Amino acid sequence: MGNAAALLLPLALGYLLGSIPFGLILTRLAGMGDIRAIGSGNIGATNVLRTGNKALAAATLVGDALKGTVAILIAGAIWGPNAALVAALGAFIGHIAPVWLGFRGGKGVATFLGCLIGLDWRLALVFAAVWLGMAFAFRYSSLSALTASIVVPLVAWLGFGQFQLAALLALLAALLWIKHAQNIQRLLAGTEGKIGQKG
Numbered sequence: 001m002g003n004a005a006a007l008l009l010p011l012a013l014g015y016l017l018g019s020i021p022f023g024l025i026l027t028r029l030a031g032m033g034d035i036r037a038i039g040s041g042n043i044g045a046t047n048v049l050r051t052g053n054k055a056l057a058a059a060t061l062v063g064d065a066l067k068g069t070v071a072i073l074i075a076g077a078i079w080g081p082n083a084a085l086v087a088a089l090g091a092f093i094g095h096i097a098p099v100w101l102g103f104r105g106g107k108g109v110a111t112f113l114g115c116l117i118g119l120d121w122r123l124a125l126v127f128a129a130v131w132l133g134m135a136f137a138f139r140y141s142s143l144s145a146l147t148a149s150i151v152v153p154l155v156a157w158l159g160f161g162q163f164q165l166a167a168l169l170a171l172l173a174a175l176l177w178i179k180h181a182q183n184i185q186r187l188l189a190g191t192e193g194k195i196g197q198k199g
Contacts, residue, residue, distance in 0.1 A: 010075035010083035014090025017071040018111060019098035022063030023048045026056055036104075044106035046141065064106065065114030067091060072118030085168050088115040092172050096179050107179040109145045112172055116152065119165060127152050139194040142183035149173035 023043040027035040032051050035043055039050035045064060049057035068091040075087030095111040097103040116124035127148045134144035153173055157166035177184070186192035 006079055006083065007086050010071075010079055010087040011090040013075055014068075014071040014087035014092075015094040016090075017067045018091030018094025019100060019105070020063070020067055020094075021098060021101060021105070022067070023060040023106065024101070026059055026063070027051065030056055032056075036101075042106055043101070045110055046107075061110050064095060064110035065117065067095070068111040068114030069118040072115060076118075084119065085164065088119060088168060089171070091115060092175065096175060107145075108172070108176045112145075112149060112176055115172065116169075120156070120160070120162070122160070123152050123156055123169075126155050135195055139196065140187065140192055141195050142180055142192060143187055146177060146180060146184070149176050 021043045023035050023045065027033070027048060030053065032038075032053070035048055035051070039047045041047070045057045045061035048060045051057075068088060071087040071091040072084045076084035092108055092111050092115060094105075096105045096108045098105045113124060113127055116127055130148035130151045131144040134147050135141065138144070149169075150173060153166045153169040156162045156169055183192060
């Protein structure tokens with residue numbers, strides 16, 4: 001029971017921090033109404049960018065990333081490295097399925113990156129490098145994120161020998177892919193919007 005409690009506390013901490021809907025909060029504070037009524041209806045930075053406010057989108061990206069990082073750092077400092085992994089899971093689930101918004105959250109890319117920053121900054125650099133490389137080559141944001149999310153667990157396992165971390169990241173990647181199901185369908189159909197593409 002002690003072990004269960006030690007896992008539930010960082011999980012709850014991560015979920016609570018991860019479920020803060022920065023996109024929704026920031027757009028409302030800026031007087032833009034409910035971001036869920038715009039574009040894809042998503043609360044993440046990509047949809048906030050559709051308002052035309054790049055600063056607001058950037059702030060959303062930072063907020064969504066840092067809530068994962070902060071959850072991990074707090075849990076790790078209080079309960080140790082295993083708790084940090086659990087907090088990462090909680091933060092990611094909190095972002096993609098916040099209870100306050102009827103479990104309809106973002107797609108998790110920024111929070112995934114924030115979790116990497118908190119768990120191993122080297123993996124965050126790997127993610128960013130793969131994302132940028134794919135984005136430059138193909139100009140699909142979703143494809144870039146999906147590819148990077150696959151590469152990172154492999155690097156954690158085969159490159160750094162961190163099997164436990166790799167397993168967690170593989171789980172987060174699977175959830176990220178599920179959240180991108182419609183993007184994957186559009187990629188396969190050739191109808192996915194490209195970075196910088198109008199309309």
